[in-house]
Amino acid sequence: MAPANSSPSLLFIIGxxxxxxxxxxxxxxxxxxxxxxxxxxxxxxxLRFFPYESPAFQRLxxxxxxxxxxxxxxxxxxxxxxxYVWAFNDPKDGEHVESLADIFRKKGAPVxxxxxxxxxxxxxxxxxxxxxxxxxxxxxxxxxSRKNLLETDARYQLSSQGAFDHRPDYFRLETTxxxxxxxxxxxxxxxxxxxx
Numbered sequence: 001m002a003p004a005n006s007s008p009s010l011l012f013i014i015g016x017x018x019x020x021x022x023x024x025x026x027x028x029x030x031x032x033x034x035x036x037x038x039x040x041x042x043x044x045x046x047l048r049f050f051p052y053e054s055p056a057f058q059r060l061x062x063x064x065x066x067x068x069x070x071x072x073x074x075x076x077x078x079x080x081x082x083x084y085v086w087a088f089n090d091p092k093d094g095e096h097v098e099s100l101a102d103i104f105r106k107k108g109a110p111v112x113x114x115x116x117x118x119x120x121x122x123x124x125x126x127x128x129x130x131x132x133x134x135x136x137x138x139x140x141x142x143x144x145s146r147k148n149l150l151e152t153d154a155r156y157q158l159s160s161q162g163a164f165d166h167r168p169d170y171f172r173l174e175t176t177x178x179x180x181x182x183x184x185x186x187x188x189x190x191x192x193x194x195x196x
Contacts, residue, residue, distance in 0.1 A: 011080070011081045016123060020116055020183065024114075034081050088161075
């Protein structure tokens with residue numbers, strides 16, 4: 001656990017839909033005491049009021065996320081795990097990720113990125129897992145959710161394709177054949193996160 005006077009760590013878990021970001025984040029949080037903030041916690045809340053691509057939706061999701069990041073960065077929590085689908089072919093996505101990371105960096109806090117990859121067939125299987133559906137109410141319409149996954153894959157570049165592999169704060173791993181525990185193990189070991 002982080003010393004009382006140190007800044008919390010920030011871990012981004014990024015990757016395409018249903019790759020296992022939330023599940024892996026939950027496992028890392030369980031072992032480290034970091035708090036898991038998966039992206040659907042804000043998405044599903046705001047979808048109750050405004051459509052996905054509406055200006056109000058975008059503003060509210062962005063503001064909720066930023067405020068949580070700011071408060072955690074100022075707290076005595078050991079760390080924050082944030083899951084995110086990063087469209088690498090959209091410069092605004094990169095700017096958004098960096099703006100969130102900078103909240104922690106300005107406090108001198110460590111920031112790390114774990115990018116998960118898996119085959120589309122495996123992600124379609126994971127898209128229907130009990131834990132995912134329990135945590136993400138708007139994914140329970142399986143026909144829509146499957147269609148959305150396929151359309152998102154076709155529309156965006158959801159892999160960094162090794163662009164950041166040279167960075168010490170970035171870890172990209174293929175998880176098709178890995179269990180949640182194995183994936184969590186590798187991320188914890190790579191970034192030397194302290195265990196509870």
